[in-house]
Amino acid sequence: MTAAPQPRATTSTGTPPGGAPSPDLILGEDGLVRPRWAATDPLLREYYDTEWGMPVRDERGLFERLSLEAFQSGLSWAIVLRKRPAFRHAFAQFDPEAVADYDDADVARLLADAAIIRNRAKILATIGNARATLALREEGGLASLVWGFQPAQTPRPTTVADIPTASPESRALAAALKARGFRFVGPTTAFALMEAVGMVDTHLVGSHRRGTSGVWPASE
Numbered sequence: 001m002t003a004a005p006q007p008r009a010t011t012s013t014g015t016p017p018g019g020a021p022s023p024d025l026i027l028g029e030d031g032l033v034r035p036r037w038a039a040t041d042p043l044l045r046e047y048y049d050t051e052w053g054m055p056v057r058d059e060r061g062l063f064e065r066l067s068l069e070a071f072q073s074g075l076s077w078a079i080v081l082r083k084r085p086a087f088r089h090a091f092a093q094f095d096p097e098a099v100a101d102y103d104d105a106d107v108a109r110l111l112a113d114a115a116i117i118r119n120r121a122k123i124l125a126t127i128g129n130a131r132a133t134l135a136l137r138e139e140g141g142l143a144s145l146v147w148g149f150q151p152a153q154t155p156r157p158t159t160v161a162d163i164p165t166a167s168p169e170s171r172a173l174a175a176a177l178k179a180r181g182f183r184f185v186g187p188t189t190a191f192a193l194m195e196a197v198g199m200v201d202t203h204l205v206g207s208h209r210r211g212t213s214g215v216w217p218a219s220e
Helices: 042-050 059-072 077-090 096-100 104-111 120-139 142-147 168-179 187-196
Strands: 025-027 033-035
Touching: 033 042, 042 077, 059 077, 059 096, 059 120, 059 142, 059 187, 096 120, 104 120, 120 142, 142 168, 168 187
Parallel strands: none
Antiparallel strands: 025 033
């Protein structure tokens, strides 16, 4: 994980200098302003402070996040995050070459593993997506494909309601992935992936994480 970034200036109400306070931001005891979803649970706070929205450009890292986003579909991210160590163990640290070799015995093993989310369709999709990831190497790789859909601009949400759940780029990315054999990669999942790996910055304006990825300046 990366080191926690330094906070930007905010008021005690989570207000950007010169701006109005956001009802979705909370000032923590450590003096850092975060959205409500990341303000209390230690695991979510650590994830928000050190990982979410930071650039991921390597094949394994993107395959892991794509897989976890698929497992999260219909569930809360907190559930998936708590199970991530078990997911990493079950899926060979998300090495796509290893997962691509999984067979029926591995599927049975995963369905019996109570430490992960035992959804047959998502398990089969993860194995299939590993194979699709390997096939993509002939086109430049998963990272090249995914980052090729980075938009020219990023949202500037001040409330959670301002954050989109999809975009023209996420729809195009989802279509490109599906065309190459990926599953559980709809526009909403694709947009969540784009948020998680820093392709868009949907940190609320006023949060201490806004503009810290190095991809987008805080003013954008």
